[in-house]
Amino acid sequence: MDKTSFTASVERYQDMVYRVALHVLASPQDADDAVQEVFLKLYTAQKPFQGEEHLRRWLLRVTVNHCRDVLRSPWRKRRASLDELPPQPVFQQPEQEALYQSVMALPEIYRIVLVLFYYEELSVREIGALLKLETSAVTTRLSRAKLKEQLGEVWQDE
Template sequence: MLTKQEFDRAAERYLDMVYRIALNYFRHPQDAEDAAQETMLRLWRTDTDFEGEDHLRHFLVRVTLNVCRDFSRSPWRKHTVPLEGCREPVFSTPERSELYQAVMHLPAKYRLPLYLYYFEGYTVAEVGELLGLNPSTVQTRLARARAKLKQELEE
């Protein structure tokens, strides 16, 4: 069980990562905030003894993905309409903004492996483990995501 200081340190260090993963899953800040909050609650309630920072980080990514899946299966989501006027992040250059828009328009099955691989620095095998996929499936999805991005950005 985590002490309050350990939990505070983990939340300070990993909350942004948890939120970004949830945002990549849902594409809506409000849903991502809910998922990040639920993930942190599960961290607070866990009785797992973490063997190090990598174990804690892996636990948080896994729990975040599970929370996102649970939220997306909720009957409540079937009766809601996403807000289209959500604020988008501000980028330093138009190219970065265009790349962000292209990535966010990818289907989740391509967007999540792409995010975990390029932005969070996980290996193909680790992404496969986190998403419950074979490494070859992850490689295929990464290749297809890059091809879709290239096609969209060239248009």
Template sequence: MRIATEVLVEKYKDHLFAAAFNVCKNAADADDVVQDTFLQYHTTNRQFENEQHIRAWLIRVAINKAKNINLSFWRQKGVPLEEYMETLTFETPEAQILFTEIMKLPEKYRIVIHLFYYEDYTIREIAKIMNVTESNVKVRLTRGRRLLRNVLKEEWENDR
């Protein structure tokens, strides 16, 4: 199965941007990752089982490309997360606090939390995307939630 690249771009560009930004924490790099991901899809001859398979493949490629950017020399020239945060708008102050704390998590927890809560992937799908076991995904989700719970609990207790 193949779907036209233009259709996929319209449908998944925001999802890929969010996943890439989650890894590289830089809007310009995330934009590059999205473009590179769709370019790779456009030039591949691979056939996919269904649209879900295409979506999972796109997210996996985007995450891998974002990780590669983190290892590059040019990565050090990016805009700090704090500067980018000033350009974002959130529906509630709590949403901003949650986003800020998620972005502070170690990458392995941050990615699974993003895929599970923001992209609505199942544990099995995340395991396939990240090429880890389902047990590993569950452990990362549990540990990431625990870290968030501890930090947010302190944050909300200090607000009282």
């Protein structure tokens, strides 16, 4: 990948990669590290991409895989939080914070499906292909998350 197209890709997809990493890792610092690792993999990739959609899906797949590797790493399993919790993102509206807290309270298998479906607007079939799951498993995970019930009044149907 040449420098110009790499720079354009970083500018276009950096926020998407960060959002996915943040929702999987639940730490802004770890998400920043993941963004750097994913784009380093992109820069060193010898793979020609067949278009923007192919690149976008490749970045999502690499992000999810990298985050899962981080979660499985022995270092992460052995570390213990002392007194500090990672700082939470700042929200302009209380509803946004409530939604974020509800999503972050879910187990990782539900969180990643919700992020890809609602934030990245992928279809159930696309999520299934990306995570190597059957579409029925994706649908089940979406329904089990039950965000609507957890949020009560804060949730607004459009």
